[in-house]
Amino acid sequence: MEKIEEVSNYTKYRGKCKELCEQAIKEDPSLTLVRGHYFCFLWGTNEPHWWTVRKDGTVCDPSALQFPDKGMGTYTPFNGIVECSQCKKEMEEEKVYNFEGRYAFCSHECYGKFVGIL
Numbered sequence: 001m002e003k004i005e006e007v008s009n010y011t012k013y014r015g016k017c018k019e020l021c022e023q024a025i026k027e028d029p030s031l032t033l034v035r036g037h038y039f040c041f042l043w044g045t046n047e048p049h050w051w052t053v054r055k056d057g058t059v060c061d062p063s064a065l066q067f068p069d070k071g072m073g074t075y076t077p078f079n080g081i082v083e084c085s086q087c088k089k090e091m092e093e094e095k096v097y098n099f100e101g102r103y104a105f106c107s108h109e110c111y112g113k114f115v116g117i118l
Contacts, residue, residue: 013066017050020062030055039074040067048102051075086110 013020018033025031031052038049038061051061064071082093084106091106098105105111112118 009065013063017063017066021050021052024052024060024062031060034075034077036075036077038067039076040069041073042068046076049075084110086114 018035021031021033025033031054034051034053036049036051037046038051039046047067051059051063054060059071059075061071061075067073080093081090082096082104083090085103086105087110089106089110093104095106096104097107098111100111100115103114105114109118
């Protein structure tokens with residue numbers, strides 16, 4: 001029965017992080033919206049994620065149940081720096097040449113190499 005619950009929580013909350021956070025903020029305007037990454041100990045991955053923070057600094061994550069560790073992992077706010085998916089150069093998000101899905105590129109050359117046209 002636990003497996004079915006995990007699958008339904010994943011389906012229920014996955015991809016709805018920002019939407020659920022915005023709804024929580026409407027209900028409690030003292031919450032602050034945070035964009036960043038969530039490290040799930042059981043998956044062993046950093047996932048792009050949205051959550052809210054209370055005035056005292058505690059995390060309030062309305063979509064935490066999508067993760068098998070139920071929000072017991074590590075929340076890391078986005079610092080504004082992204083890495084080129086081809087050459088690994090770090091740059092400010094505003095200076096990214098191109099985003100392709102979740103991939104960022106610093107230049108036309110890096111984008112071309114990554115997709116195999118250069």
